[in-house]
Amino acid sequence: MRYTKIFCSAVLFFAMSTLTFSQDTRERNYMYEILKPNHAQKPEVKGFAQTRVEESLNRGLTLARIQEGGAIHISWRLLKTDEEDVAFNVYRSVNGKETKLNKKPITETTDFADTQIKAENALYWVEAIQGKGRTLSEKKSLPRNIGGEANYHSIKLKDPSVTAGRVAVADLNGDGQYDYIIRHPNSNVDPGVPTPDDGTTYKIEAYLHDGTYLWTKDLGLGIEPGVWYSPFIVYDFNGDGKAEVALKTAADDYQKNETGRIYEGSEYLSVLDGMTGEEIARVAWPERNNRYGDVNRQNRNQIGMAYLDGKTPCILAARGTYRLMVVDAWQLNNGKLEKLWRWDGDEENPVVRSQGAHNMVAGDVDGDGKDEILLGSCMLNSNGTLRWSTGLGHSDKAYLTDIDPQREGMEVFLAIEPWVDNGYGVSTVDANTGERIWGVGHKTFHVGDGMVADIDPNSPGLECFASEDKKGGSTDKYLLSAQGKKLGANEDVPPCRNWIWWGAGNIRQLFFGDDNRWGAESTSGGRNQSIGYWQGDKIASGIYGDIIMIADLFGDWREEVVTALPGELRIYHTDIPAKDRKVTLMQDPIYRSYVLQRSQGYPQAPVPSYYLGE
Numbered sequence: 001m002r003y004t005k006i007f008c009s010a011v012l013f014f015a016m017s018t019l020t021f022s023q024d025t026r027e028r029n030y031m032y033e034i035l036k037p038n039h040a041q042k043p044e045v046k047g048f049a050q051t052r053v054e055e056s057l058n059r060g061l062t063l064a065r066i067q068e069g070g071a072i073h074i075s076w077r078l079l080k081t082d083e084e085d086v087a088f089n090v091y092r093s094v095n096g097k098e099t100k101l102n103k104k105p106i107t108e109t110t111d112f113a114d115t116q117i118k119a120e121n122a123l124y125w126v127e128a129i130q131g132k133g134r135t136l137s138e139k140k141s142l143p144r145n146i147g148g149e150a151n152y153h154s155i156k157l158k159d160p161s162v163t164a165g166r167v168a169v170a171d172l173n174g175d176g177q178y179d180y181i182i183r184h185p186n187s188n189v190d191p192g193v194p195t196p197d198d199g200t201t202y203k204i205e206a207y208l209h210d211g212t213y214l215w216t217k218d219l220g221l222g223i224e225p226g227v228w229y230s231p232f233i234v235y236d237f238n239g240d241g242k243a244e245v246a247l248k249t250a251a252d253d254y255q256k257n258e259t260g261r262i263y264e265g266s267e268y269l270s271v272l273d274g275m276t277g278e279e280i281a282r283v284a285w286p287e288r289n290n291r292y293g294d295v296n297r298q299n300r301n302q303i304g305m306a307y308l309d310g311k312t313p314c315i316l317a318a319r320g321t322y323r324l325m326v327v328d329a330w331q332l333n334n335g336k337l338e339k340l341w342r343w344d345g346d347e348e349n350p351v352v353r354s355q356g357a358h359n360m361v362a363g364d365v366d367g368d369g370k371d372e373i374l375l376g377s378c379m380l381n382s383n384g385t386l387r388w389s390t391g392l393g394h395s396d397k398a399y400l401t402d403i404d405p406q407r408e409g410m411e412v413f414l415a416i417e418p419w420v421d422n423g424y425g426v427s428t429v430d431a432n433t434g435e436r437i438w439g440v441g442h443k444t445f446h447v448g449d450g451m452v453a454d455i456d457p458n459s460p461g462l463e464c465f466a467s468e469d470k471k472g473g474s475t476d477k478y479l480l481s482a483q484g485k486k487l488g489a490n491e492d493v494p495p496c497r498n499w500i501w502w503g504a505g506n507i508r509q510l511f512f513g514d515d516n517r518w519g520a521e522s523t524s525g526g527r528n529q530s531i532g533y534w535q536g537d538k539i540a541s542g543i544y545g546d547i548i549m550i551a552d553l554f555g556d557w558r559e560e561v562v563t564a565l566p567g568e569l570r571i572y573h574t575d576i577p578a579k580d581r582k583v584t585l586m587q588d589p590i591y592r593s594y595v596l597q598r599s600q601g602y603p604q605a606p607v608p609s610y611y612l613g614e
Helices: 001-018 024-033 147-151 589-597
Strands: 062-065 070-074 087-094 095-099 111-114 123-130 133-136 153-158 164-169 181-184 201-209 213-218 231-235 243-249 261-262 265-274 279-284 299-307 313-319 326-333 335-343 357-363 372-376 378-380 386-389 394-400 411-418 424-429 437-441 448-453 463-469 477-480 486-489 509-513 530-533 540-545 546-551 559-567 568-572
Touching: 070 123, 087 111, 164 231, 164 546, 164 559, 181 231, 201 243, 231 589, 243 299, 265 313, 265 326, 279 326, 279 335, 299 357, 299 372, 299 589, 313 357, 357 394, 357 589, 372 394, 424 463, 486 589, 509 540
Parallel strands: 394 448
Antiparallel strands: 062 070, 070 111, 087 095, 087 123, 123 133, 153 568, 164 181, 181 201, 201 213, 231 243, 243 265, 265 279, 299 313, 313 326, 326 335, 357 372, 372 378, 378 386, 394 411, 411 424, 411 448, 424 437, 448 463, 463 477, 477 486, 509 530, 530 540, 546 559, 559 568
């Protein structure tokens, strides 16, 4: 009976993968319903948390020197705990003399420009007015004569020769500010190439927000110095208000093959104390298995986090992308890692074989308060069962957000790497059901990149764009509306990397270098990058370093950009006056999940669970 079921699933999978774009919705839905799994076979997760464990952020008060005119731009967070009609006052103190800077309480934005400052080292703070209650923010000062450095926050690294390759942000000491955890060096050994025998090892290193160095952990030779062997994320997993580091570690019993790749040895999921770097708990990592295929090419590793019961931040350790995929779920309870479930993709084979992506994002897609897990072209339920699979294959990029506000719920935009004959190599599906919504409508060969962003206010919803790369023999690019209407091709399509909300308004911007090439990603410390609108105005410049994160880290809801230079992290922030106010993006669960993922896998610009556009 079991083999009969597998055979039938294989036939249906083949039929689904060869559907033509012109087939009607009823037939596609019929095929989808057949492949939709029964997910009532495992119990629901019951974690340790009685209430939802969340980051406790402060006001994130930020000062910047406005480049034109020399005024001071002050901005701060709007928190989801604030009352809807919360208002703010801004204060300045010089030599002990306090001055309220605004005439009326500020209600439209969470920023203010001080154009009257004359003294050095003025001190600023913000007062929140909610009903009869008044609370004060932290106080900050900005020296007047520091030039362009006023617009970035600097973290000096312990070793001036080190350049960070990855960064995670989390509150390590519980003071309401984001701290910085880096992995270095900034090199990478990708699967399929020999490992250099030069003794290079990855190190994880932690710094507080003010630049205080905390600790360094050397991952050792048992962890190959490549993206897919060294995933790590940072979050408060045990609910004590301070973040821990979850990562893949290894023992010294590793063995290498003739190409220098590790094929045997002990591997672990470890959790480290965020303040000391000491190991709190350790369990076995999902084991190597020839069902994954090649031990290095197919056998890739990721870490994620999901609120599987709606309250407890659970750790997800994953292995596999291109063939078998396995995910183990754990909770950190009383200093121990407790297993919640294992999902083995072969239980659903062939519906989910080779459906993985290069990130693992979590969010509540059905409104029950518990997170589902987007692995790429398939979605898992919170109890470790398959929710749906598109059958389209491995997606190089997958975006979970409200792409089309005219539709109910969220959508997933997919950029599919393998050849797709049925017109859905660039496509959107319903996030809750996996039902296909639209596709590009013709064969694609190797869609290696993709992005969703509102870049055209005249087109409703988020624009969806993607590009093929020469690995598949095509370099075509596609720009489509939220409804799948073709808006542009090739030179009329923007790059997919490094988009940011920096200016006033909801249209997203991107980076370009001093040679005016769009989509700048790396400066190696010396290249001046600018921010501007796609085929529009430049609004900022003077950003140096390799871009390693874009996120709303402090100030109002606009995003910061974290860059890496030798011996330094820089966190640049906007000095442009705002037009509106929004709750800090980091308190949106899906946006926070994308930022969490930036320290491992391949980079994707974060997006929130709701529609964010004009």
